Amino acid sequence: MRYGHFEYTMMPFGLTNAPAVFMHFMHNVFCDLLDQFVVIYLDDILIYSDSLQEHWQHVWLVLQCLRDNHLFAKREKCQFAQTTIDFLGHRISPAGMEMDLDKI
Numbered sequence: 001m002r003y004g005h006f007e008y009t010m011m012p013f014g015l016t017n018a019p020a021v022f023m024h025f026m027h028n029v030f031c032d033l034l035d036q037f038v039v040i041y042l043d044d045i046l047i048y049s050d051s052l053q054e055h056w057q058h059v060w061l062v063l064q065c066l067r068d069n070h071l072f073a074k075r076e077k078c079q080f081a082q083t084t085i086d087f088l089g090h091r092i093s094p095a096g097m098e099m100d101l102d103k104i
Contacts, residue, residue, distance in 0.1 A: 029069045030062075038062060039087075045073075046087055055081055 011018050019042060026040050037058045039046040047062055049055035059080060066073060079085070084093040089103045 029071070030065060033061060033065065041088055044087065046085070052081060 011022060015021075022042060023040075026042070027034065030038055030040055030045075034040065037048055039048070045062060047055065047058045049058050063073065084091065086092075086100050086102075089100050090097050091100045
């Protein structure tokens with residue numbers, strides 16, 4: 001169509017409000033799971049659980065939510081069943097939260 005409406009199929013680079021739009025989208029996708037066992041910052045999804053069995057149930061729910069919204073997770077970028085993680089410049093462990101020493 002010569003003068004039709006153009007619509008992006010993915011978020012283009014360079015838009016100043018792209019991070020805010022993407023965060024809004026991700027919050028809509030995970031609205032039922034947020035603050036129950038999911039924390040999201042842009043494309044980083046943190047799943048927290050009290051037990052390993054509960055963790056695998058939470059992982060399944062998150063992956064199902066991604067699938068229902070035609071999204072996916074790259075396996076090589078995923079880490080499952082971790083007791084200590086680095087997230088947004090902090091090291092989170094059963095002992096608590098501290099600054100990631102590599103970032104200081």
